[in-house]
Amino acid sequence: MLAVGLNHYLVLSALIFSLGILCMTTKRNAIGILIGVELVLNAANVNLVAFSKYQTGSVDGQIVAVFVILLAAAEAAIAIAIFMNFYNTVRTIDVDRGDELRW
Amino acid sequence: MDTLAFYVFAAVSLISAIGIVISTNIVRSAICLLGTLGGVACLYFLLDANFLAAVQLIVYAGGTLILIVFGVMLTSKSPWVAFRPSRGQAAIAMLVAVLMAFGLCTLVLQADWGASAGVLAQSPTVAETGQALLTRYLVPFEVASVLLLVVMIGAAYLSRPEE
Numbered sequence: 001m002l003a004v005g006l007n008h009y010l011v012l013s014a015l016i017f018s019l020g021i022l023c024m025t026t027k028r029n030a031i032g033i034l035i036g037v038e039l040v041l042n043a044a045n046v047n048l049v050a051f052s053k054y055q056t057g058s059v060d061g062q063i064v065a066v067f068v069i070l071l072a073a074a075e076a077a078i079a080i081a082i083f084m085n086f087y088n089t090v091r092t093i094d095v096d097r098g099d100e101l102r103w
Numbered sequence: 104m105d106t107l108a109f110y111v112f113a114a115v116s117l118i119s120a121i122g123i124v125i126s127t128n129i130v131r132s133a134i135c136l137l138g139t140l141g142g143v144a145c146l147y148f149l150l151d152a153n154f155l156a157a158v159q160l161i162v163y164a165g166g167t168l169i170l171i172v173f174g175v176m177l178t179s180k181s182p183w184v185a186f187r188p189s190r191g192q193a194a195i196a197m198l199v200a201v202l203m204a205f206g207l208c209t210l211v212l213q214a215d216w217g218a219s220a221g222v223l224a225q226s227p228t229v230a231e232t233g234q235a236l237l238t239r240y241l242v243p244f245e246v247a248s249v250l251l252l253v254v255m256i257g258a259a260y261l262s263r264p265e266e
Contacts, residue, residue, distance in 0.1 A: 003105075004105060004106050004149075006216070007211065007212060008113075009150070010211040011208050011211060012113045012117070012146075014204060014207035014208050014211055015117060015120075015204055015208075016116060016117065016120050016139070016143075017203075017204075017207065018200045018201070018203045018204035018207065019117075019120040019121060019124055019200070020120070021199070021200050021203060022124050022197065022200035023123055023132075025192075025196035025199065025200070026124065026188050026192070026193055026196045026197075027129075027132075027186075028186035028187070028188055029129050029186055031129055031133075031171060031174050031175055031178065034171065034174075035123060035132055035133065035171065036123075038136065038140075038163075039120055039123065039136075039139065042139065042140065042143050042163075045143070045155075045159075046143060046146060049146075049147055049150045049152045049155060050150060051216075052150075052223065053151055053152070053222060054222055054223075055216055055217075055219050055220065056220050057219070057220050057221035057222055058220075058223070059223075059228050059235055060235070062152045062154070062228065063232060063235055063236060063240050065152070065155050066154075066155060066158055066232075066236070067247060069158055069162050069163060070162070070247050070250075070251070071250075072167065073162050073163075073167050074254040076170050076171065077170060077254055077255075077258045078258055078261070080170055080173070080174040080258075080262075081257070081258040081261035081262040083174055084177060084178065084261075084262045085261055085262070087177070087178040088265070093178040096186075
């Protein structure tokens with residue numbers, strides 16, 4: 001086994017990113033789409049931390065990753081609130097039913 | 104040792120991520136998300152990002168995941184309801200994802216990232232991270248706290264009961 005380097009993390013991150021995209025496009029449950037977004041953000045974070053360790057040699061990448069986690073938490077809170085409103089109006093969480101902008 | 108640990112945690116993350124995608128039950132997807140988040144947190148430890156790994160476990164696995172599970176419980180009549188996409192849509196999505204994974208991997212392996220400025224030297228980076236957050240990154244740090252306040256008020260406003 002060869003030593004783990006930058007490329008290993010980048011390939012892993014690319015695979016997780018693609019799975020996140022697949023999750024976002026195949027789920028019809030709104031919360032499933034949110035889970036896909038979290039996967040994509042995690043893939044981006046792995047990239048940031050790997051570059052921080054192997055390429056820049058400073059903690060800047062880690063700090064950007066902290067902000068990404070913060071934004072992901074904020075986004076999840078707002079998204080869940082919107083889904084609750086959507087569920088109260090349409091009585092389902094299937095995003096295919098949410099094709100009307102006005103009620 | 105590090106190599107073996109990397110492959111183990113990478114496998115945990117990837118298998119959980121695949122589980123998220125192929126599971127039709129949203130509760131199982133949420134549980135698989137826990138596996139991915141935990142695997143990625145362990146990878147942060149391998150990358151000497153101790154503080155970030157702790158934040159990942161506390162905020163993601165402890166906060167966001169609980170929020171998602173609550174969202175699942177509050178928005179379904181039964182936890183076993185499943186909506187599936189049509190076969191054609193799933194095939195197109197699969198094609199796009201495979202092409203994207205292939206393209207990204209080729210790009211990453213061929214790219215020239217330039218000379219490395221050095222590998223992160225000291226192992227616990229917590230002190231350095233804290234100092235950077237309160238000096239160089241003070242303004243984004245404060246803006247983030249305001250953002251969290253706005254999100255808190257916004258979420259409470261959006262999910263209030265109808266009058």
